[in-house]
Amino acid sequence: MADVAEKAGVSRALVSIVFRNQPGAGQETRDRVLRVAEEIGYRPDNAARLLARGRSRTLGVLFTVHQPFQADLVEGIYPEAERYGYEVLLSATAPGRDEGQAVEALLAHRCEALILLGPLSDPDRLDALGRRAVAVSVGRRVRDASLDSVYSADNKGVRQAMDHLAELGHRSITHVDGGRDPGSAERRRAYRAAMRRHGLETEARVIPGSHTEDAGIEAGRLLLAERDAGTPLPTAILASNDRCAMGLLMAFARAGVDVPGEVSVVGYDDSHLSHLMPVALTTVRQDAVLMAEQAVRFAVDRLDDATIGVREAVIDPKLVVRDTSGPPAFR
Structure with missing residues (x-):
């Protein structure tokens, strides 16, 4: 911001006002500050600003790379998270990288809540995770654990x-x-x-x-x-x-x-x-979209109110008949 202020001929405080879209700067000044910022490639560090307020507004998503249905879930998580004003950070399990490592990476990046797609960890570990952080299990019902669940019937x-x-x-x-x-x-x-x-x-x-x-x-x-x-x-x-x-x-x-x-x-x-x-x-x-939306809502609701009890959302599936099923052949 100091570089922008110097080149635009204004104070650093005025640059801050412009990027926070607060009153106190005329339109001509705003335009000049934004033009200079574009010229020198400056972007406000929103993550740093949020962390200074004690928030990251980031949802961490644990997933497995080679599961297409989980990719569909991720696709549904992004727009719903954006609707609530949250960013999404992904962390994948892979050979040599288990769920514990993937989860710790998300927590290290200060994700406020975790959405776990098809978690394989035992219930005790998931319960312990739910006590450490806001967490939602998607695709698996976890009984008697301190985390919400969204799954299909x-x-x-x-x-x-x-x-x-x-x-x-x-x-x-x-x-x-x-x-x-x-x-x-x-x-x-x-x-x-x-x-x-x-x-x-x-x-x-x-x-x-x-x-x-x-x-x-x-x-x-x-x-x-x-x-x-x-x-x-x-x-x-x-x-x-x-x-x-x-x-x-x-x-x-x-x-x-x-x-x-x-x-x-x-x-x-x-x-x-x-x-x-x-x-x-x-x-x-x-319904990947509905499951994803419900998972985000559960996470955001609990971030807003930590006193909410453990909840479950059970989504009804539906058979889709295509070309690989037909009457049995006579034998």
Whole structure:
């Protein structure tokens, strides 16, 4: 500001008034100060100004780089944070960089609240984090912890997918689960419950997996090897998420298996990935924008009032029927 003041021929205090848009400077002076600032490349350090007031007005977001649905959530967080006057700072987990490191980086940058996308940490660690800072878990319900949660009603989403497959006539329906990934336990339970409800308990099968393409490819290879050994393929597969479904589609395409002619495949998330596949994926849509908006509101509300009790927002999912599901072939 001293450089701007010297070149514009005004006091530093007057430069401060102009950049804070406060009364006390004429329009001609304002224009001259702003023109000089532009010429020398000066920008007000809003972060420093906020920190001087004891605020950063920054929301930290923990995410995983290779999860497309989390990218959709991040995309929804930005406009809602901006609407409340907050900046967003991202910190990713990666090989060699666990959630603890990613979270500590956000806190070190003085983020006022944390939005955790699909956190994998155990409940005790998340509870401890919620006591240290304002935090919101997205995509995972964390029971008895000191942080708010925003998640999808996975039981309803799986029920819609399973009802769709049963109504098409499928009886041999396999589930490739998500292992320890967020939402997997709920989806696994909902799958087993739906098979019982449709009288298909004896047909139920869960193949261990994860929320990755590799898990889908491995499950596809397993089923193809069993087919080659004399065990028929299931007529339908419910994948743990869209990435897993994409892996299944890749494995089947390489083996010449027709989807949905021989096997129907249903994903979960309706991430942008599901629209990029050669065959449009039938999947369960989680409303990323609504979940993101709710997470930001929870964080901002708690920053404004620390006495608010722990809250949960459960968002209803919706089945989106596309090209990878159809009636079973006659055998």
